[in-house]
Amino acid sequence: MTSTPNLENSLSRAAVVDLVIAGVNEALAMAENPPDPASLTEATRLIGESAVLDSLGLVTAVLEIEQRLADQHDVVLVLADERAMSQKHSPFRSVGALADYVLKLAAEQGAHA
Amino acid sequence: MSIQWLLDRMGQWRAEPAIARGKRLTTYGELVDRVEEWRARLDAQGLRRGQVVALRGDYTAPAVALLLALIDRGAIVVPLTEAAETQREEFLAIAEVEVEISFDTADAWTWDARPVAAANPLTQQLRAEGEPGLVLFSSGSTGKSKAALHNFTRLLDKFKVERQRMVTLTFLLLDHIGGINTLFYTLSNGGTVVSVTTRNPDVVCEAIARNRAEMLPTSPTFLNLLLISEAYKHHDLSSLKLITYGTEVMPESTLQRVAELFPGVKLQQTYGLSELGILRSKSRDNKSLWVKVGGEGFETKVVDGLLWVRAHSAMLGYLNAPSPFDAEGWMNTGDMVEVDGEYLRILGRKSEIINVGGQKVYPAEVESVLLQMPNVRDAVVIGEKNPITGQVVTARVNVFEPEDPAEFKKRLRAFCRDKLATYKIPAKIEISGQEQFNARFKRMRKAEPVG
Secondary structure (H helix, E strand, C coil), X not given: CCCCCCHHHHCCHHHHHHHHHHHHHHHXXXXXXXXXXXXXCCCCECCCCCXXXXXXXXXXXXXXXXXXXXXXXXXXXXXXCHHHHCCCCCCCCEHHHHHXXXXXXHHHHHHHC | CCCHHHHHHHXXXXXXXXXXXXXXXXXXXXXHXXXXXXXXHHHHCCCCCCCEEEEECCCCHHHHXXXXXXXXXXXXXXXXXXXXXXXXHHHHHHHCCCEEEEECCCXXXXXXXXXXXXXXXXHHHHHHHXXXXXXXXXXXXXXXXXXXXXXXXXXXXXXXXXXXXXEEECCCCCCCHHHHHHHHHHHHCCCEEEECCCCCHHHHHHHHHHHCCCXXXXXHHHHXXXXXXXXXXXXXXXXXXEEEECCXXXXXXXXXXXXXXXXXXXXXXXXXXXXXXXXXXXXXXXXXXXEEEECCCEEEEEECCEXXXXXXXXXXXXXXXXXXXXXXXXXXXXXXXXXXXXXXXXXXXXXXXXXXXXXXXXXXXXXXXXXXXXXXXEEEEEEEEXXXXXXXXXXXXXXXXXXXXXXXXXXXXXXXXXXXXXXXXXXXXXXXXXXXXXXXXXXXXXXXXXX
């Protein structure tokens, strides 16, 4: 297993929120009328009513976020899997929730490393 | 016996060139004489009708002569080439090869009698009929290779009809249904087999120029390589009259470019399977992927978008798998097609369709778009599992010049935006450091990253 030492230092919550927003913006670039990239916040909804992404957009955003975590932080996570889909509160409901889910998985991985 | 008609025909053209390999030219006269020598040698070695004989070789005069002699002596031939080298032991075992005859690069041969007595019921059946056989292995880009056992006499029946004489480059290998088809088409019409030792674009173009080759039967992947290598600029290819392409779906963009580059050359799609033989085909025009397939000995039907074929030249069955034929002798090809009157358009293997949230994506359509992107040399599109949409479209792309992956992704998506429906645009994009085609110049769509 790849070790991810000093996770808390390398992955601050603010950094992860930024990274999630960047991934979502990448996916939004394909949309017909993308919202202003600067308008995205922690509260931005990713699925369900008033979500900024459709399911395809969500797939792209999640893959982007996984890629950025690997490239920029050496953290290899699978965000979209059965576990994520079966959570009582979907980790994909908002930018903030997804950021928390990333931190949770990263911490687990760090603990097992 | 079963092949005497061909040997008689070849005997009429004694002075004419049958095989050109490098600077070596073999006339039909020499070839027929070599067949005679091999017949005597096979008899002297005590080869019996129905014995299973592997022939390791290429389109050289000695190997082709041996192939003809083996058919004449009623053997069951298992051709093996370099491309199958890593699976050779497996293939020898599946086919229950009793004798292996190998040629080295200097045309010296070795005879290896193996301690095997072929007992496969299909092999026994063919023996009982007293007919020569041919064993071909399906390319098996996914899963295990299947061994198709053919009655060689039946496979050769269609070549009795005289057709156009062509100087033909044998691009597809001797252990491939397309290669066997090319060889017998050429020999039964007095054409010349132009044989190459390797199949890179420069070598192929050089051989075409030197021999004034008229016909190049090849694969879309090779044509793409030919385009990007620009080898056609360095050799005189004006002798070419016909390029045929098959073995995989042709990306539309590649076809358009080939058509523009070779305006005087007819472009013809071919269709065939190791299990059924090669159907006669006719493309609507040079730039069209619509094709009529069939011809004498073949019937086709489309059921639920899938092409089914019934063929006179169909194999007896697989040596190592259940029969794919239904009670009426029809076989599901596994190829999805669109239909327009008499014409078909082959969309791709059903097993390779990508299902994105219930919507179908054919890899070839996406690959065709990606191949038009600046700095893209090759592209392979596959489906990967994803819990949100079931599957996602993944593109593995080879580039000419190194490019920042993040920038490349942006560029790729922007490029696809007005050319593909959103669900067809690759969600996952990887730059591959390795070639993505196999030794038969066919794109590999493997689920696992290559290497």
